[in-house]
Amino acid sequence: MMIATALTALGLGQAAQASDPLQVGISGEPYPPFTYKAASGDWTGFEVELAHALCATMQRECEIAPTGWSGIIPSLKAGRIDMIMNSMSITEKRQRVIDFTRPYYFTPGAYVAASERELDIPDGLDGLVMGVQSATTNATYARRELRDSGVDIRLYDQAEQVNNDLLAGRLDVILADEIAMVQFLDREEAEGFEIKATAPQHEAYGEGIGIGLRQEDDALQEDLNAAIAAVIEDGTCASLSEEYLGTDVCVYD
Known part of the structure; x- marks a missing residue:
């Protein structure tokens, strides 16, 4: 009975955690046209809007969490943010400390x-x-x-x-x-x-730009990879890229 109660509590805890808003880490220093503040004071840009599209695809609520660039990986590892979506290249050095999704864009x-x-x-x-x-x-x-x-x-x-x-x-x-x-x-x-x-x-320059994740967040990585594939396939990524960047930089399989 105690085991069943504990398992029930664990399941409820995991469900609550899955329903919490994902904290999307971007650099607190504006980086237009990828991440910057609009006249309204809200953050926008190619990656901000793409992050919202990915979260909508996953049916997850997201919150933009500006973080100093120099401390963005430590903030991820400490749990203050859940993902880094700020033009971070997938490199061997970074992969020693964090994981990445598949690449979603690349520019030289x-x-x-x-x-x-x-x-x-x-x-x-x-x-x-x-x-x-x-x-x-x-x-x-x-x-x-x-x-x-x-x-x-x-x-x-x-x-x-x-x-x-x-x-x-x-x-x-x-x-x-x-x-x-x-x-x-x-x-x-x-x-x-x-x-x-x-x-x-x-x-x-690595393999392109991916979303940085904690190494233990396998489920989130799987969900994001599926969402990236979906927004590339349905044209959402290309549309946002053309709107903000003037060209299509999305990485296709």
């Missing part, structure tokens, strides 16, 4: 500099100052492949800090996500800058 890194600057990459980087956001695949690639190019690599906590220092002339070139750079270059203040080249396929 892009070099951006003043239009008037003649830039041969990587040979022409010698003597230049390059900005990269820290704890990103672009930073990993820069450390591994550009250290011998003679470029001065400067790391920043936030992507917008990198952009602002390029505009202010404190940087000669930056390396960042291509789609984010396309959006950045649409700004009036970014007139006179352009994408000079894209980074080649490299192990630092």
Whole structure:
């Protein structure tokens, strides 16, 4: 009788846990067009809206939980958030501490500099100052492949800090996500800058962008993988990608 009661209590506890809103971790620092605040003050962007679509497909309630990028993996492991959906590349290093869903999008890194600057990459980087956001695949690639190019690599906590220092002339070139750079270059203040080249396929960039999960959350991983497949198959992912990014970056099987 006691065993039956305990099992009943466990089942109720698991059911309650499954009905709790999923805390979707995104960077507290805006990263348009993937995650940013609308005029209403609500978070929106390609990944925010895709997260809501995935949760609707799973019939789960979700809450957007802004978290500092540098502490987003510790927050996941500590249980403060349930998933990371913030342009996080699936890499071997990260897979040592967390799990991922299947990839849902992929874009390369892009070099951006003043239009008037003649830039041969990587040979022409010698003597230049390059900005990269820290704890990103672009930073990993820069450390591994550009250290011998003679470029001065400067790391920043936030992507917008990198952009602002390029505009202010404190940087000669930056390396960042291509789609984010396309959006950045649409700004009036970014007139006179352009994408000079894209980074080649490299192990630092991993397999694409996936949702980060705790290693023990197998059931959530299975549900999310099914939901990703569903929103790609029914065109929801492509529609959101075209709306926010101007192109389809979804990863198809």
